[in-house]
Amino acid sequence: MFDQPPTPMVEPSENTNSNERLRYAIERDTSSVQPAEQFELFRNWHTGIAEVWPFQAETPSFPAHQTVWNLGNLTFTHVKAPDAPYGWRHLSKPMTDNWCLHLPLPKSPPLGENLEVGDLGLRSFTDPFECVSERTDHLALCIPRNLHFLQSSRIEVHETSKRFLTDYMLLLHRSLPDLRNADVPHIAAATTSLLAACLTPSRDHIAEAQRPIEASIMNRASRTVAKHLANPKLAPDWLCRELGVSRSSLYRIFEPVGGVSTYIRRERLRKTRDALVDSSDGRSISTIAEQWGFMDPSTYSRMFKKEFGISPSEARAEGWLGVQCVRPTDGAHILRNLLLGNS
Structure with missing residues (x-):
């Protein structure tokens, strides 16, 4: 879901108005080219990360939209794609070595209905992986491997942690359009703490992640109460x-x-x-x-x-x-x- 490695976390520069609304680092749409060329453009978005191919011999059109948020050393992406299935395979030698939390989403549900998300997955771009897309939209959080809690080559996400991380990714997706530039360092730090607590649990990691964990629970609780x-x-x-x-x-x-x-x-x-x-x-x-x-x-x-x-x-x-x-x-x-x- 990413076309470039995440940039290092930085504080807002003097040239950046910290009170300005946070903007996409990348926003693009396949509608910028002819319908017959749209899937090829979609494929090019993932150059250096994965091989993407259509399941149909001919794709008359492939209307897709990609938005990417830069959150310090984390990168958060939302991809909207049509119902047409396509294949995804990690490259044997990718250009970037990152872990990726991936959350499949359905199309926007009818008003008043809950969003039925897919199963959260954690993959490394350097590990062999191949799948067929079963959902039309996706959220993905790209995490650099050089973070201190991600040094292991094998990391498992337990079911309880999956629930926290799924809720947090949905909360982050809803919240990003309302953030300001000055919020980025705090959001990046809170997200990193939550990832550390969920992926490599320890007393120190859980203590650092208490606030984002409670925010995630509060978000899930408010939705449950409303339902x-x-x-x-x-x-x-x-x-x-x-x-x-x-x-x-x-x-x-x-x-x-x-x-x-x-x-x-x-x-x-x-x-x-x-x-x-x-x-x-x-x-x-x-x-x-x-x-x-x-x-x-x-x-x-x-x-x-x-x-x-x-x-x-x-x-x-x-x-x-x-x-x-x-x-x-x-x-x-x-x-x-x-x-x-x-x-």
């Missing part, structure tokens, strides 16, 4: 079993947002809020509240007002959404709701 928000079984103990983490770990991760129970309750309150301001939803307030687990009307009304500053009936009557109708009672209260609305 099961209407499930009456959704509670801290159920979430621990679903995520495979201890209660103490879960509580520590959710502590900055008020705790896991508070987080679940807040997300459910937001669901009721969205329904209340929807003019096409004519259900009663109590029916909406019960859908999201609030069975006692007075308790629900009290929690809603504490969270958003107005009662459920006022929210419905005023068509209130977000913080547009927050009443100016005091600055801290308004700021709190604004921060909640943006989080």
